[in-house]
């Protein structure tokens with residue numbers, strides 16, 4: 052979805068990063084629009100951008116994901132929720148090509164499960180990780196450039212080695228800086244990623260995922276470890292990426308406030324299987340979902356606590 056260039060002032064990013072002030076997002080430039088906004092997704096009207104069918108992933112005898120089917124329509128936020136060990140990260144790993152899966156996943160009409168892992172970013176799938184996985188000895192800018200590298204299939208770095216600052220590499224740097232500026236991270240561009248506060252590293256992970264110019268963004272617990280203010284700011288960003296940049300998002304997240312506030316649709320997993328799916332309002336009322344969150348023995352929580360956890364709070 053191509054959008055007109057908007058000039059907005061966002062004063063909302065000032066609190067990300069463990070109390071460290073990060074500066075302000077100042078607007079969207081042409082370069083940013085070209086950096087983030089992808090081609091119109093090539094799916095027919097009404098067809099899902101991603102259609103997973105009967106996806107099964109086994110580790111030895113354990114079926115971590117068992118016959119899971121779900122859709123992600125273009126430009127929507129779909130959340131994958133469920134208790135610890137339900138198989139959510141494993142689903143994302145199968146979409147990124149890190150684990151082998153049986154079944155079928157159509158992405159813009161292409162059978163994703165047959166694509167080598169290194170091609171999936173260039174098809175338009177960006178990803179963040181539950182446990183960060185930034186290159187800690189690289190600068191933030193270099194980390195974002197690895198996202199572009201994934202998209203361009205190595206040309207940027209190869210060119211950079213042969214002909215320092217050739218046009219493609221220069222362009223990649225301009226785009227990467229534009230992304231960092233958008234996220235309020237510009238001033239950290241040359242800092243070593245590993246030395247930066249956790250909240251900033253998490254945002255940098257988003258920048259790297261966006262650098263592949265995704266049509267689909269896979270986010271694995273983006274709010275984990277963030278404080279309430281940071282999580283809410285992150286929610287604003289994710290919402291904006293979907294509503295204004297037209298990205299589809301598959302969100303794995305335990306922060307129910309964020310999930311219920313952001314999602315168009317929820318898929319609930321437990322023990323590798325789909326328990327149910329529906330709108331946030333439908334899922335919140337579903338007794339099976341409430342039961343799946345109850346736990347047993349010393350981990351047991353009351354129905355009321357579960358209901359509270361599943362209710363969006365303002």
Ligand SMILES: Nc1ncnc2c1ncn2[C@@H]1O[C@H](COP(=O)(O)OP(=O)(O)OP(=O)(O)O)[C@@H](O)[C@H]1O
Nearest residue numbers: 110113115133134135136137138139140141142181
């Ligand atoms: N590489 C692996 N080898 C063996 N078992 C694995 C592997 N990865 C995941 N598992 C198992 O698969 C199951 C699902 O794990 P997964 O990490 O997908 O859960 P999750 O829903 O993301 O949980 P959480 O909310 O705690 O992140 C778990 O039982 C886990 O131990």
Ligand SMILES: [Mg+2]
Nearest residue numbers: 139140141181
């Ligand atoms: Mg996980």
